[in-house]
Amino acid sequence: MGKTIAEKIFAAHLRDEPFEGTRVLSLDRVLCHEITTPVAIADLVWRDKDRVYDRDKIKVVIDHVTPSKDSKTAMQAKILRDWAHRHEIPDFFDVGRNGVCHAIFPEKGFIRPGFTVIMGDSHTCTHGAFGAFAAGVGTTDLEVGILKGVCAFREPASIRININGTLPSGVVAKDVILHVISHLGVNGATDRILEFRGPVVEAMSMEARMTLCNMAIEAGGTCGICMPDMTTVNYLWPFIQNEFGTKQAALAEYSKWISDDAARYDKVLDFDVSGLSPQVTFGYKPDCVKPVAEMAGTRVDQVYIGTCTNGRIEDLREAAAVLKGKKVADSVRGIVSPATPKIFSDALEEGIIQIFMDAGFCVTNPTCGACLGMSNGVLAEDEVCASTSNRNFNGRMGKGGMVHLMSPATAAATAVTGSITDARSL
Amino acid sequence: MSSKKIFGGLAIVLDRADINTDEIIPAKYLTEVTKEALTPFILEDLKLDGFDPNGEKLKNATVIITRENFGCGSSREHAPWVFEVNGVHTVIAESYARIFRQNMFNCGMLAIELPKEDIEQILALESAGDIQVNVDLPGQKINASVGSKSLDLDFEISPFDKALVEAGGWVEFADARY
Numbered sequence: 001m002g003k004t005i006a007e008k009i010f011a012a013h014l015r016d017e018p019f020e021g022t023r024v025l026s027l028d029r030v031l032c033h034e035i036t037t038p039v040a041i042a043d044l045v046w047r048d049k050d051r052v053y054d055r056d057k058i059k060v061v062i063d064h065v066t067p068s069k070d071s072k073t074a075m076q077a078k079i080l081r082d083w084a085h086r087h088e089i090p091d092f093f094d095v096g097r098n099g100v101c102h103a104i105f106p107e108k109g110f111i112r113p114g115f116t117v118i119m120g121d122s123h124t125c126t127h128g129a130f131g132a133f134a135a136g137v138g139t140t141d142l143e144v145g146i147l148k149g150v151c152a153f154r155e156p157a158s159i160r161i162n163i164n165g166t167l168p169s170g171v172v173a174k175d176v177i178l179h180v181i182s183h184l185g186v187n188g189a190t191d192r193i194l195e196f197r198g199p200v201v202e203a204m205s206m207e208a209r210m211t212l213c214n215m216a217i218e219a220g221g222t223c224g225i226c227m228p229d230m231t232t233v234n235y236l237w238p239f240i241q242n243e244f245g246t247k248q249a250a251l252a253e254y255s256k257w258i259s260d261d262a263a264r265y266d267k268v269l270d271f272d273v274s275g276l277s278p279q280v281t282f283g284y285k286p287d288c289v290k291p292v293a294e295m296a297g298t299r300v301d302q303v304y305i306g307t308c309t310n311g312r313i314e315d316l317r318e319a320a321a322v323l324k325g326k327k328v329a330d331s332v333r334g335i336v337s338p339a340t341p342k343i344f345s346d347a348l349e350e351g352i353i354q355i356f357m358d359a360g361f362c363v364t365n366p367t368c369g370a371c372l373g374m375s376n377g378v379l380a381e382d383e384v385c386a387s388t389s390n391r392n393f394n395g396r397m398g399k400g401g402m403v404h405l406m407s408p409a410t411a412a413a414t415a416v417t418g419s420i421t422d423a424r425s426l
Numbered sequence: 427m428s429s430k431k432i433f434g435g436l437a438i439v440l441d442r443a444d445i446n447t448d449e450i451i452p453a454k455y456l457t458e459v460t461k462e463a464l465t466p467f468i469l470e471d472l473k474l475d476g477f478d479p480n481g482e483k484l485k486n487a488t489v490i491i492t493r494e495n496f497g498c499g500s501s502r503e504h505a506p507w508v509f510e511v512n513g514v515h516t517v518i519a520e521s522y523a524r525i526f527r528q529n530m531f532n533c534g535m536l537a538i539e540l541p542k543e544d545i546e547q548i549l550a551l552e553s554a555g556d557i558q559v560n561v562d563l564p565g566q567k568i569n570a571s572v573g574s575k576s577l578d579l580d581f582e583i584s585p586f587d588k589a590l591v592e593a594g595g596w597v598e599f600a601d602a603r604y
Contacts, residue, residue: 018603022586036502038459043597065457072457079459122501122525138503138529140596148604152528152586152596186444187495191524220498222524284473285444372453372500393448393499395471 002260099340109239497526
């Protein structure tokens with residue numbers, strides 16, 4: 001019988017099966033940020049177990065609120081910083097070198113095909129783009145991960161999502177995943193792994209695959225996952241060339257993490273995206289999705305471009321292509337947060353930052369920022385934000401605020417007109 | 427940090443699907459580094475007709491009864507913690523988001539899943555008054571009652587999750603085993 005990629009990764013990392021149906025896996029990566037990790041650290045100290053299982057496998061960043069905005073967030077950062085220094089964790093990213101966790105860790109080459117990855121952050125599923133099993137967990141799982149290097153999961157049932165056809169020009173990964181979630185519903189993939197397959201995914205860049213996998217959790221999925229291929233090898237090449245010598249050798253090695261043809265799926269869903277148009281959310285759940293055309297003219301107060309979903313260089317290029325030579329509407333506040341220092345630097349070099357600034361955008365440092373209403377860019381009561389982020393819960397960006405999720409191009413077009421707009425119409 | 431947990435007691439009904447972690451504990455309070463500091467903010471942003479986060483009903487409750495996909499969204503364990511510090515150690519729902527459900531068990535708390543028909547039956551009791559829930563964890567049975575009206579139901583729980591509750595949480599379990 002064939003195996004899915006998730007089953008292969010589970011089998012290769014199985015540490016223990018304490019009860020039928022429970023798999024305790026060895027972890028290749030435990031990722032940490034300053035919101036969910038400090039309580040785990042405090043508990044380890046309290047238990048007199050202030051240890052880490054492997055300082056090289058633990059990667060740490062301050063990203064949700066950075067630079068710290070007040071005494072409390074300064075203390076969170078300090079707890080994390082002191083802990084990282086105390087244990088001499090080599091990969092710790094502080095102010096000036098920090099970026100959004102799900103953008104900076106892949107960018108540093110930390111995620112590889114076949115890896116097991118956890119983090120105290122629901123969008124950890126992003127890392128599945130590399131053919132890794134990557135799951136968001138709570139602080140207690142994180143704590144056990146830090147101390148013992150293990151995490152428990154149920155048996156890995158998968159849903160195969162075939163994305164067929166050809167994406168029309170101006171329609172991108174964000175539109176695809178919003179469309180898929182609208183079909184699955186917010187709990188359509190609970191306890192399932194979403195395996196993204198098909199010619200459209202094969203043609204996608206790593207950045208676009210990360211966007212797909214990032215939102216798997218919005219359908220309840222444990223992880224989104226893509227098959228490793230030459231695109232994966234090319235992305236990772238700067239980090240793996242000494243290990244493999246040739247790209248073909250790397251591809252041959254990584255190919256063992258591809259689902260078998262005879263693998264069994266909980267469900268197989270086919271989507272033909274050839275006729276897909278740009279998509280946008282309209283309610284307080286990420287499965288409330290409509291074509292942009294049906295929401296055109298909806299007034300917004302703020303536009304936010306960035307986040308772990310769409311703050312990568314491709315996303316900024318896509319938005320800048322729309323914004324070039326245009327201005328943000330008088331009624332709109334435009335905010336852009338390049339997701340990492342490298343992305344910021346590349347965007348500077350390519351003239352993208354200038355385009356944003358000329359259009360009237362506020363450019364912030366790399367941070368999760370406005371996405372979750374903890375830092376800058378919080379909405380006032382009854383305000384509306386067009387955002388490239390992944391979650392539109394009621395009050396997400398501030399009590400009483402409304403968030404519409406969309407692609408960077410749609411967000412840029414919306415910034416220009418002041419209301420939800422199909423970028424292709426500008 | 428674990429305290430003696432009591433499963434069962436007076437229940438509050440949150441009759442809505444997809445109650446998310448932002449509604450249970452808004453992100454702005456995630457700057458706290460102790461569980462106790464979260465206490466006043468339980469369910470502060472929940473959008474539900476007739477629900478008052480500051481009301482007596484929630485203050486007295488030790489059980490939450492709710493619909494499907496409870497706890498969807500963020501990985502924040504602050505959601506189970508805000509229940510824990512308010513004495514709510516049991517949630518009974520049609521279904522859960524995975525991370526929230528695991529967080530509950532990892533904290534040594536109970537996330538009981540019941541079929542929709544069972545939840546309907548329990549909710550039907552509410553018209554007669556406040557629902558009292560008794561949990562028999564070893565026997566995997568719950569009793570829900572209002573006055574003289576009483577309902578006995580069986581529930582499924584994975585052996586692992588049950589072991590976590592009995593051990594007082596995942597840290598204790600993992601520490602003893604790995």
